Amino acid sequence: MHASPDPIEAVSQRLGRFVEAQRAQWADGGPETAVFVDAAARTLAGGKRLRARFCVTGWRAVAEAEGPDVDVPVEVLDAAAALEVFHAAALVHDDIIDNSDTRRGQPAAHRGLEAAHLAARWVGDPAAFGRSAAVLLGDLLVAWSDDLLEQGLRTAVHAASAREVYALMRREVTIGQFLDIAEEAAFATAPDDEHAERALRVASLKSARYSIQHPLLLGAALAGADAGQRAALAAFGHPLGLAFQLRDDVLGVFGDSAVTGKPSGDDLREGKRTLLIAYARERLDTAARRALDAVIGDPGLDAGQISALQQTIIDTGALDRVEAAISRYATDADAALRDARLAPPAVDALRALADAAIARSA
Amino acid sequence: MHASPDPIEAVSQRLGRFVEAQRAQWADGGPETAVFVDAAARTLAGGKRLRARFCVTGWRAVAEAEGPDVDVPVEVLDAAAALEVFHAAALVHDDIIDNSDTRRGQPAAHRGLEAAHLAARWVGDPAAFGRSAAVLLGDLLVAWSDDLLEQGLRTAVHAASAREVYALMRREVTIGQFLDIAEEAAFATAPDDEHAERALRVASLKSARYSIQHPLLLGAALAGADAGQRAALAAFGHPLGLAFQLRDDVLGVFGDSAVTGKPSGDDLREGKRTLLIAYARERLDTAARRALDAVIGDPGLDAGQISALQQTIIDTGALDRVEAAISRYATDADAALRDARLAPPAVDALRALADAAIARSA
Numbered sequence: 251m252h253a254s255p256d257p258i259e260a261v262s263q264r265l266g267r268f269v270e271a272q273r274a275q276w277a278d279g280g281p282e283t284a285v286f287v288d289a290a291a292r293t294l295a296g297g298k299r300l301r302a303r304f305c306v307t308g309w310r311a312v313a314e315a316e317g318p319d320v321d322v323p324v325e326v327l328d329a330a331a332a333l334e335v336f337h338a339a340a341l342v343h344d345d346i347i348d349n350s351d352t353r354r355g356q357p358a359a360h361r362g363l364e365a366a367h368l369a370a371r372w373v374g375d376p377a378a379f380g381r382s383a384a385v386l387l388g389d390l391l392v393a394w395s396d397d398l399l400e401q402g403l404r405t406a407v408h409a410a411s412a413r414e415v416y417a418l419m420r421r422e423v424t425i426g427q428f429l430d431i432a433e434e435a436a437f438a439t440a441p442d443d444e445h446a447e448r449a450l451r452v453a454s455l456k457s458a459r460y461s462i463q464h465p466l467l468l469g470a471a472l473a474g475a476d477a478g479q480r481a482a483l484a485a486f487g488h489p490l491g492l493a494f495q496l497r498d499d500v501l502g503v504f505g506d507s508a509v510t511g512k513p514s515g516d517d518l519r520e521g522k523r524t525l526l527i528a529y530a531r532e533r534l535d536t537a538a539r540r541a542l543d544a545v546i547g548d549p550g551l552d553a554g555q556i557s558a559l560q561q562t563i564i565d566t567g568a569l570d571r572v573e574a575a576i577s578r579y580a581t582d583a584d585a586a587l588r589d590a591r592l593a594p595p596a597v598d599a600l601r602a603l604a605d606a607a608i609a610r611s612a
Numbered sequence: 613m614h615a616s617p618d619p620i621e622a623v624s625q626r627l628g629r630f631v632e633a634q635r636a637q638w639a640d641g642g643p644e645t646a647v648f649v650d651a652a653a654r655t656l657a658g659g660k661r662l663r664a665r666f667c668v669t670g671w672r673a674v675a676e677a678e679g680p681d682v683d684v685p686v687e688v689l690d691a692a693a694a695l696e697v698f699h700a701a702a703l704v705h706d707d708i709i710d711n712s713d714t715r716r717g718q719p720a721a722h723r724g725l726e727a728a729h730l731a732a733r734w735v736g737d738p739a740a741f742g743r744s745a746a747v748l749l750g751d752l753l754v755a756w757s758d759d760l761l762e763q764g765l766r767t768a769v770h771a772a773s774a775r776e777v778y779a780l781m782r783r784e785v786t787i788g789q790f791l792d793i794a795e796e797a798a799f800a801t802a803p804d805d806e807h808a809e810r811a812l813r814v815a816s817l818k819s820a821r822y823s824i825q826h827p828l829l830l831g832a833a834l835a836g837a838d839a840g841q842r843a844a845l846a847a848f849g850h851p852l853g854l855a856f857q858l859r860d861d862v863l864g865v866f867g868d869s870a871v872t873g874k875p876s877g878d879d880l881r882e883g884k885r886t887l888l889i890a891y892a893r894e895r896l897d898t899a900a901r902r903a904l905d906a907v908i909g910d911p912g913l914d915a916g917q918i919s920a921l922q923q924t925i926i927d928t929g930a931l932d933r934v935e936a937a938i939s940r941y942a943t944d945a946d947a948a949l950r951d952a953r954l955a956p957p958a959v960d961a962l963r964a965l966a967d968a969a970i971a972r973s974a
Binding site for chain 2: 272276279282283285286343346347367370371372373374379382383385386387388389390392393394396397400404410413417420421424425427428429431432433434435436437438439521547
């Protein structure tokens with residue numbers, strides 16, 4: 251069984267069929283079950299399908315190295331779909347943790363479940379119900395992601411190595427997410443000159459390895475990549491992933507809310523301890539540093555305060571340093587593709603994905 | 613590789629080794645990572661290891677059907693350990709949802725992480741940090757449970773059918789947990805004469821199938837059970853699991869807090885819509901029913917109010933009816949073992965587990 255010409259469209263179709271199968275399985279579960287399955291389905295709509303793209307392209311880079319285009323096999327589409335479902339789960343839990351109201355321009359899952367509670371005229375506190383139900387919704391999506399992965403792996407030759415990549419990805423991203431929220435609380439106990447390194451460690455685990463390196467290597471594993479191919483893809487994926495996260499950090503402070511779909515300066519209100527903040531702090535004196543720490547993480551920051559903080563980040567040179575780091579990482583990523591034994595059309599596709607990931611405005 | 617004589621002790625040792633390997637892997641992760649991994653390790657201590665017991669005994673019932681005792685293979689111990697880790701994850705998320713402060717006589721995970729925040733003198737709201745970190749802790753434990761399962765399945769002959777049981781278990785319990793919290797909110801919109809049936813549906817998904825039937829069938833799958841053996845174990849496990857949950861419901865209202873480790877009447881404060889409540893409501897007039905609905909779920913209920921509610925549950929005959937249902941389910945479970953092609957010593961062990969599950973006081 252093979253994919254339609256556009257593999258990302260095929261991944262979306264695969265997700266759609268999976269959701270329909272789940273709906274059918276729970277068809278006699280009554281209206282409450284339908285609320286839950288509908289909420290799960292909604293989390294899978296939209297998004298850039300970034301992880302699916304890297305997974306499919308990682309597979310192509312290896313599978314097509316020996317010859318011209320071959321159709322993407324079903325196990326790769328299933329693995330790519332599993333990555334998207336796992337990511338949806340992570341976002342559901344993330345939005346509870348960050349108290350975010352919106353996601354991809356729609357209500358965040360816990361807010362959607364809160365609305366379902368209100369619409370059904372159920373009793374009790376709708377907001378508390380929404381948060382509790384969303385914890386379980388994330389759990390359901392994680393189960394679904396495993397189901398998708400395993401459906402594909404049933405007939406896959408390289409199932410064991412694919413499972414290993416997936417499992418490592420899950421452990422690392424969860425620890426990375428924990429370190430991310432821990433850093434918002436623990437930064438004050440760490441020496442000032444270690445903040446940048448700590449921010450990069452979080453970016454590596456929860457973003458560079460999770461969003462790009464592991465998806466690439468999952469696809470590559472399914473194609474039976476050898477050690478050299480894996481090393482080349484990792485050497486491309488990791489710096490690209492760091493650049494991707496640093497771009498995200500810049501957008502989290504300076505992004506246009508009309509384009510990002512999130513309020514401008516959201517990372518400042520959330521108190522994220524990004525490389526941008528670490529660099530800004532390095533150039534401030536103790537008093538200014540304390541003043542910065544005191545306002546970052548205040549959910550009530552107004553437009554004037556956000557604008558003053560943006561100016562501080564510019565004036566300390568932090569924005570320029572982060573932009574320079576993005577360029578450096580992008581160059582490193584690009585260099586890793588040179589001379590690698592990977593299929594040239596897939597390498598071109600990886601370069602295009604890299605450009606889009608780094609230059610994006612949302 | 614084979615197990616030490618007591619398989620449940622061997623499961624605990626397996627868990628211990630797994631945790632040590634995780635600690636070693638993250639040894640250079642700094643103090644924040646250690647807080648997280650320590651919190652995960654703590655959730656795996658103690659407990660009745662009920663699911664591990666049913667898994668191992670399900671395996672024995674099939675594997676020993678053809679001959680005398682054989683050692684429990686490592687894949688069964690790994691699967692049993694995976695069930696315990698998955699259950700720890702479910703409890704971590706459950707305790708956030710139910711706002712429970714204690715678990716197995718220790719602080720609930722989110723309270724433990726709150727305490728770690730305080731002890732480390734981190735900044736921000738310790739309680740909010742504890743809840744957010746515990747959402748991620750549950751996610752980490754789910755990843756660990758898959759890792760344990762897959763480690764065992766690498767060399768298992770019946771890996772595919774074991775995975776299928778495990779995957780179904782995960783989907784069902786998550787939907788069951790959702791229906792459980794939804795019922796606390798949605799009961800008022802359901803016809804009064806459907807409440808008992810709805811309570812039993814939740815008990816089936818989140819308890820009977822999850823805690824007993826699926827663990828049994830996971831063990832049986834690893835032993836290569838045939839359709840008749842699977843049917844016999846399901847016909848035993850499901851009613852036993854219902855009886856187990858109904859005993860839990862009775863303890864949740866009438867249990868001695870010194871024995872259960874939870875405040876007496878906890879289910880009433882939480883607003884759980886159990887069969888006990890459904891039966892009580894059936895025998896009340898409209899006014900009394902409304903009065904009952906108005907107090908159940910009030911976290912501030914005092915000892916006098918709890919005692920009055922207990923009396924209502926007794927006076928309406930609800931307690932007697934639930935006790936009768938427990939006996940009936942126990943009889944059904946026992947009957948399913950008669951004439952089944954299962955190993956007699958394992959059948960004796962299943963009967964002993966059943967007695968303990970139904971007669972327990974904690």
